[in-house]
């Protein structure tokens with residue numbers, strides 16, 4: 001066969017296969033319009049959130065947990081705002097200020113549902129106070145928003161859950177199975193509270209059907225070419241490991257430097273490591289995320305995603321081009337700290353650097369250490385694991401479980417135009433401390449965020465629209481009502 005006709009024929013066959021796969025993508029479920037959602041007294045609920053914002057449960061930048069007085073005041077505020085919920089649920093104080101609520105279900109033999117949120121917030125960066133339109137701890141309601149630290153991360157989930165529980169408890173409703181609300185008090189500085197709650201649940205032999213924590217949200221304008229809000233109910237979390245690399249040398253006077261020094265040796269190692277990133281791949285949560293979001297994308301993206309068997313290398317190259325999508329496809333390497341020398345005329349006997357890695361599910365800390373050793377190719381450099389924050393990547397939860405389907409259905413009921421998909425958490429949440437205490441875990445909060453809103457989390461002018469907070473409460477309420 002001559003070359004040109006052969007190529008044309010191959011291209012035609014390829015086009016047929018590509019379009020077959022593209023047509024085979026799951027289609028978007030029709031928007032749901034039949035669900036009648038509970039009425040909410042938005043004004044009252046908003047006032048209660050604003051009051052919660054005014055209590056400065058701040059986890060310090062230096063790693064110290066919140067002021068015990070503020071934590072006690074916060075617990076007191078919940079009890080006074082949500083009396084019916086407190087009547088039907090058992091409340092326990094765990095650790096240095098975390099709260100565990102247990103609402104016994106009609107069928108106590110069934111696996112409970114574990115719902116997480118955290119009470120603490122990050123501080124306002126010193127020097128940025130004046131940039132806030134309304135004070136970070138003022139709890140001001142203005143222009144259709146509640147303003148302040150914790151309106152997105154994460155007090156809205158504490159009060160949103162309590163609002164839903166309060167309304168249902170007032171009606172005499174009882175959950176079909178046991179509900180556990182676990183509110184950590186120091187998530188932002190490592191989560192000793194979450195660890196203590198997890199230990200308590202473990203000692204009681206409790207294993208939840210599913211765990212839900214902060215993390216994913218509905219985003220708009222983030223996924224290229226998608227105008228509808230994309231709900232990412234995340235099904236895994238990246239791991240966390242920092243390694244210290246230490247180069248040693250004899251040291252001495254800088255007037256007679258040897259050809260190699262601790263500093264240059266370390267620098268060489270860092271450059272080698274930077275030049276050899278961990279390999280890219282489509283881990284399960286990201287693969288499913290793309291597949292489920294693709295039907296809302298333009299034709300070119302649909303064809304590429306539907307035909308990952310052919311376009312995976314291209315897709316990985318595209319994703320690697322941006323830091324945020326690069327973080328979805330590999331264990332990332334980030335040099336963050338450097339230390340060497342005490343004086344300009346003294347050769348340091350030691351030079352060290354800390355590299356922070358965020359582990360893709362499937363990569364272990366031991367594998368990352370082996371990669372580092374291999375990449376720097378210098379046996380004279382010591383490698384050690386740093387700090388107490390380290391955690392392996394989570395297991396990947398089932399994106400087709402009954403729990404996932406329920407979360408997706410509730411999301412479509414409250415946000416009829418949402419494209420529901422899954423995803424991978426890049427940061428660490430309290431959920432990581434509960435590994436082994438659930439069948440599936442998901443990270444999601446029912447709030448719509450655009451790129452500017454994402455900057456407000458841990459940033460300036462954190463706020464939530466009153467209408468968005470009302471939707472969040474409806475979402476939680478419907479989640480509880482449909483647990484059966």
Ligand SMILES: [Zn+2]
Pocket residue numbers: 118153154187214
């Ligand atoms: Zn948070």
